[in-house]
Amino acid sequence: MKKASIYHYIFAILLVVFFLGPVIYIIMSAFKSQSELFSSTPTFFPKAISFDNFADSFSRGSFLTYIGNSFIVAISSTALAVVINTMSGYALAKFRFKGDKIIMMVILSTIMLPLEVIMVPIFSVLKTLGMYNSLLALIIPAAATPTGIFLMRQYLVTIPDDIIQSARIDGASEWKIFTRIIVPNAKPAIATLAIFSFMWRWNDYIWPLIAISSPRKYTLQLAIANMSGQYGSNYGTILATSAISMVPMLVVFLIFQKQFVQGTVNSGMKG
């Protein structure tokens, strides 16, 4: 077995500084007092740890509302995405039917229509349906993702047909086959889809920007984006809120690192 050279380690560590340094600096800055934040000789680490910015974050009445909204949206949209994308993936992986090629094409073509391209008419659709300015507008439309369907289909193709056929012969209903055989067998793919969906929804900015108008419905991202004062006196609060907003993703990442790698490879492969 070859060994890595010292140069490899030097590069690897420089890259750690580049990728991790900025994040640590923001977190450190969030722990600085107001006077230290705007000192003319900033230091990387706080001279004295202060919780003022975090206290200020929480004391702004709506902070918990924003966090709550973000959790409601991310969790319910992810649950919905897992159910409907697995259903579609199953239909496309294990059934032959009239129009299956056309449906596949339709799903493929939706990749070409990212939200950024249709955001203007989406607004009128949401208004017409009475979904504008409701969390439902962030939960339902975003749950159907072509990437999710492909991920599930690709995985479900590998489940042997025999298991499904023998369940049918035993008289199991199609829904029962789906819930008792397909879903348990698709667990790894479901986990991957779930964490990616959670990340997409948690970090999303464009959907809330278009669909939400009243601050009570803001998600955390929209709230942070709308916090005023680029260099204003409350920059410490913005830093603290940003730091808090990263925590859920950090936890999810530390637990599901393997699925992130797998998901990146798969979703990338399917574009």
Next chain:
Amino acid sequence: MKNEKQSFKAYKMKQKVIPYLFLTPNLLIFSIFIILPALIGLYYSFTDVNLFHMNEFSLIGFQNYVRLFKDAEFLAALWNTVKLVVVSVPIIFVSAMAIAMLIVQPLRAKGFYRATYYWPVMISAIVVGIIWNWILGGSFGLFNTFITKLGFAESDTLINPNFAWWSIVLAIVWSRTGYYMIIFMAALLSIPESLYEASDMDGANKVQKFRFITYPSLRAARLMVFILVTMEVFKTYPIVVKLTAGGPSNATTYTVQYIYETAFSTTYDVGYASAMSMILLLFVTILTAANFFLNKGGTD
């Protein structure tokens, strides 16, 4: 006997309906929230519909499109986007491939490095903007403190259009390289070790190994990363919001922001903004078509 035949027929019928039932929720959402809006957008692009008069408008033919090609601000935003793509895509592409090659070396604590480089991928674009704004902005920011300590003159950083423009490139590269690194990493790990062993016997050096084994083996991954990054950079907007807000003086205003502002905050000209979206769609479609076309060539 007759009964059994009937139930078999019923079973056959049921089997035909079932896949459609499984597909219904997804297709419903796609139709209402993607396909329908796309059609409405196309229709709007030929009208003078305004955000505050969504129900009374008239068809104006190609006027919006004609106007587009005379709109210096839109053309500037589009050109700015193209420049951003041309500059950031190769940087991300090369760094992702290089870092992937580093990460597959037999390093100790490999998992730690991989996780660290991937971490910025999971930070929202809004927060990425805040991070870099905080580091780069202001005379007392970390960046200015650092360069003045090294003896350089203080920089006007984000107030300088040129600096602001490059800061967007930096933020995009920082936050997205880890994602594509993983795709390259998977491709590198699937190259059979025997190829390298054979080339060792032939006395190949490192450059030759890269040129004749690694690079050709990454063909499919290269094409895919290239197209994915390009499409992504074309849609740049959220990362700009807290980093430069599109400024100074539109130096970092890209197409999506211009479309959004036209429809929702400056002139409320929904029809006109829809025409811009169609131009953006045209670019994305060409790229997606290229993706399918090239990927077919890549996996043969």
